[in-house]
Amino acid sequence: MTYDAKIDRLPIFALFDLKGPQEALSKWAKDTPAFPKGPNKLTHKASATLCHIGPRRWLLRDDLENEATWSASLNPEEAPADISIVRVSDTQTFFRITGPDASEVMSIGCTLDLHPAVFADDAVSYTEFFGCKALVLRCEHGFDCAVEQSFGNMIKDFLNRATA
Amino acid sequence: MMNIPCPFCGPRNEAEFAFGGPVKPHRPDPNAVSEVEWTQYITTVPNPLGPVEERWWHVKGCGTWLTIWRDTRTHDIVEGPGDAG
Numbered sequence: 548m549t550y551d552a553k554i555d556r557l558p559i560f561a562l563f564d565l566k567g568p569q570e571a572l573s574k575w576a577k578d579t580p581a582f583p584k585g586p587n588k589l590t591h592k593a594s595a596t597l598c599h600i601g602p603r604r605w606l607l608r609d610d611l612e613n614e615a616t617w618s619a620s621l622n623p624e625e626a627p628a629d630i631s632i633v634r635v636s637d638t639q640t641f642f643r644i645t646g647p648d649a650s651e652v653m654s655i656g657c658t659l660d661l662h663p664a665v666f667a668d669d670a671v672s673y674t675e676f677f678g679c680k681a682l683v684l685r686c687e688h689g690f691d692c693a694v695e696q697s698f699g700n701m702i703k704d705f706l707n708r709a710t711a
Numbered sequence: 712m713m714n715i716p717c718p719f720c721g722p723r724n725e726a727e728f729a730f731g732g733p734v735k736p737h738r739p740d741p742n743a744v745s746e747v748e749w750t751q752y753i754t755t756v757p758n759p760l761g762p763v764e765e766r767w768w769h770v771k772g773c774g775t776w777l778t779i780w781r782d783t784r785t786h787d788i789v790e791g792p793g794d795a796g
């Protein structure tokens with residue numbers, strides 16, 4: 548059977564890995580979206596998304612054209628010793644799975660319950676996707692899914708087979 | 712398949728975790744115990760028929776290390792002796 552879903556490999560995003568106590572980070576990183584209220588939640592501000600992906604750990608995503616602006620604003624080199632900010636834009640490959648059967652395709656590779664009652668618009672999580680560690684969040688009409696960039700071609704192949 | 716409770720993420724599929732082995736007993740002072748006791752500590756891995764305390768790493772999730780009690784007969788995650796109340 549085939550699925551009514553569209554698979555896109557997205558261009559690189561600007562990504563920043565933020566670690567440390569939330570209070571210290573929010574004091575330093577003033578221009579980010581508001582810090583999400585709970586674990587595995589995200590917030591938006593303009594084109595930027597801030598994801599709470601682990602204890603004392605957040606991931607900031609924005610369009611690549613804003614990377615330099617974020618580098619200047621977050622100023623990792625000058626950050627206080629109790630926080631860590633690292634630009635990781637080129638480490639992740641994002642796929643966008645959209646369409647009526649997007650969640651069916653996701654369920655082939657991902658064990659996480661992605662029903663909207665459990666995984667809402669403000670949800671984000673690292674989980675497993677076709678055996679790889681992957682970041683999963685919702686987008687319009689589907690899901691965005693990021694894997695470590697060296698697994699990109701393999702995941703593309705899995706997705707092609709799944710939707711063939 | 713086990714559903715392992717992560718303190719950050721909540722219950723997650725065991726496939727997201729790496730097994731970190733059983734929690735070893737407290738390391739004794741090698742000068743204060745007999746050679747037999749010391750050798751026992753060095754070489755014997757806890758492997759009971761029943762509840763065992765284990766470390767698991769949410770490696771494909773949030774990265775948290777956690778400790779659970781698992782019943783080796785059923786794979787049920789159970790309350791440990793220290794968990795009551």
Ligand SMILES: [Zn+2]
Pocket residue numbers: 717718719720721769772773774775
């Ligand atoms: Zn977790």
